[in-house]
Amino acid sequence: MDDRELLIRYRDGDLSDGELARVEERLNSEPGLRSVLQSLEEITTLLDQGAAASFEPFFAARVTARLRQEKTLAPVEGMYEALRWIFARVAVACLVVVLAIGAYSALDGGYGGSMVDSVMGLPEATLETAFALGG
Amino acid sequence: MERPESVPDRVLIDRARAGDEGAFRDLVERYEPRVAATVIGMLGAGEEAEDVGQETFIRLYRSLDRFRGDSSLGTYLTRIAINLSLTALKKRKRRISRFVSRDETERDRPEASWDPRGELERKDDIRRVREAVARLAPNHKTVVVLRMIDGYSTREAAEILGVPVGTVMSRLARAMERLEKEMKESDDG
Numbered sequence: 001m002d003d004r005e006l007l008i009r010y011r012d013g014d015l016s017d018g019e020l021a022r023v024e025e026r027l028n029s030e031p032g033l034r035s036v037l038q039s040l041e042e043i044t045t046l047l048d049q050g051a052a053a054s055f056e057p058f059f060a061a062r063v064t065a066r067l068r069q070e071k072t073l074a075p076v077e078g079m080y081e082a083l084r085w086i087f088a089r090v091a092v093a094c095l096v097v098v099l100a101i102g103a104y105s106a107l108d109g110g111y112g113g114s115m116v117d118s119v120m121g122l123p124e125a126t127l128e129t130a131f132a133l134g135g
Numbered sequence: 136m137e138r139p140e141s142v143p144d145r146v147l148i149d150r151a152r153a154g155d156e157g158a159f160r161d162l163v164e165r166y167e168p169r170v171a172a173t174v175i176g177m178l179g180a181g182e183e184a185e186d187v188g189q190e191t192f193i194r195l196y197r198s199l200d201r202f203r204g205d206s207s208l209g210t211y212l213t214r215i216a217i218n219l220s221l222t223a224l225k226k227r228k229r230r231i232s233r234f235v236s237r238d239e240t241e242r243d244r245p246e247a248s249w250d251p252r253g254e255l256e257r258k259d260d261i262r263r264v265r266e267a268v269a270r271l272a273p274n275h276k277t278v279v280v281l282r283m284i285d286g287y288s289t290r291e292a293a294e295i296l297g298v299p300v301g302t303v304m305s306r307l308a309r310a311m312e313r314l315e316k317e318m319k320e321s322d323d324g
Binding site: 001002004005008009012014036039040043044046047048049050051052053054055056059060061062063064066067068070 | 156159160163164167168171172175176180184185188189192193196257260261262264265268279283284288289304305307308309311312314315318
């Protein structure tokens with residue numbers, strides 16, 4: 001423990017009887033230690049005197065106004081959260097359905113020539129089928 | 136008519152939980168001095184401190200249902216205020232580091248002796264010590280604010296910060312040494 005820690009504990013009244021006697025003896029004989037204690041006292045007093053006791057006037061009113069504002073916004077934020085939750089689940093369900101239809105189409109084999117056409121369920125596009133579609 | 140200052144915290148907390156805005160406002164008024172001392176001690180006066188002060192009480196309101204009273208309301212609020220202040224200091228450091236070079240913030244300064252002055256210059260001394268506190272490292276600043284400004288004991292400060300008592304004491308000693316040095320230097324400067 002260094003001298004400052006010792007002096008802080010001395011000011012706090014946190015020393016044992018033996019430690020207290022030794023510190024007081026040193027304070028009587030060591031001007032340097034007395035100077036450190038004096039600085040410690042002075043800075044402690046300045047910190048205490050300089051402590052802010054309040055924010056700007058009407059702080060409590062500003063806090064309660066902010067709280068009211070947050071309460072007003074809370075239901076809207078709750079609604080957004082609920083919509084986001086629903087959308088995420090609907091999107092996953094749609095993806096599963098699309099993949100299932102694609103897999104069925106691909107395995108069915110009754111559609112176009114390429115794998116992409118099969119997955120998409122598209123008929124094979126040839127000149128004949130184009131003419132047929134045109135009537 | 137019930138005087139707000141005579142109503143115990145526990146009663147005001149229960150009323151605030153039940154949605155009584157007036158009770159919550161009484162709590163804010165009751166603990167504003169303590170939170171202001173902590174937050175302004177950590178951040179200095181200004182918009183940032185005001186915002187952190189408000190946020191401290193908003194966090195309290197949100198956590199009213201969870202507050203079991205294991206620690207006093209004052210200690211609970213101080214803990215919130217210290218954590219929010221430290222977060223604000225980190226953000227501030229990130230902002231400042233983009234513009235200020237390290238050389239400008241950490242100059243080598245000569246040793247000097249500090250001569251405490253009379254009452255006429257007390258205000259100037261207070262301003263200088265506040266500025267010196269503002270320049271302390273966050274973990275040193277925190278113990279100075281808790282011990283020397285908020286008036287917590289070393290043990291209470293250790294509990295609030297979740298660190299050993301010895302750590303609080305050594306940080307405090309280093310911080311006080313730094314403050315003393317800064318005061319001496321600004322006396323000479």
